Amino acid sequence: MPFRNLPSPALWRYIAAMAVRALQLGQLWRRDSSGDVFLVTKLYSEVFSQIAVLRRAPANGTAEGETIRVKVVRGDAGSTLPGYTFTQDAGDEF
Numbered sequence: 001m002p003f004r005n006l007p008s009p010a011l012w013r014y015i016a017a018m019a020v021r022a023l024q025l026g027q028l029w030r031r032d033s034s035g036d037v038f039l040v041t042k043l044y045s046e047v048f049s050q051i052a053v054l055r056r057a058p059a060n061g062t063a064e065g066e067t068i069r070v071k072v073v074r075g076d077a078g079s080t081l082p083g084y085t086f087t088q089d090a091g092d093e094f
Contacts, residue, residue: 019078020086023052029084037087038068050074052081 020027027040038054045051050072056065070081080086 019075019080021078023050023072023079023081027086028057028088029054029081030087032083032085038084041067043072050079054081054084 023040023043025040025043029038029040030036031038037057039057040052041055042053043050044053052070052072054068054070070084072079073082
């Protein structure tokens with residue numbers, strides 16, 4: 001892995017700037033405004049868009065609380081959720 005020697009904050013900024021190739025169930029996303037971590041529990045398509053259903057991912061491993069629907073934004077680099085940062089590969093501790 002070419003980024004193995006980077007310090008954690010630099011690696012975090014690198015990953016935060018990238019979109020994921022495809023959204024999948026079980027991915028973890030961090031809300032930019034609050035820092036809370038959410039789990040993708042469902043993906044579905046509406047007429048011209050894709051919706052991700054997120055649920056807060058607490059430290060005990062069970063998803064709980066209300067669900068949040070977020071419209072998936074697709075671009076040349078991949079898919080992203082506006083207002084959220086993909087965290088699963090960052091090695092963050094929850």
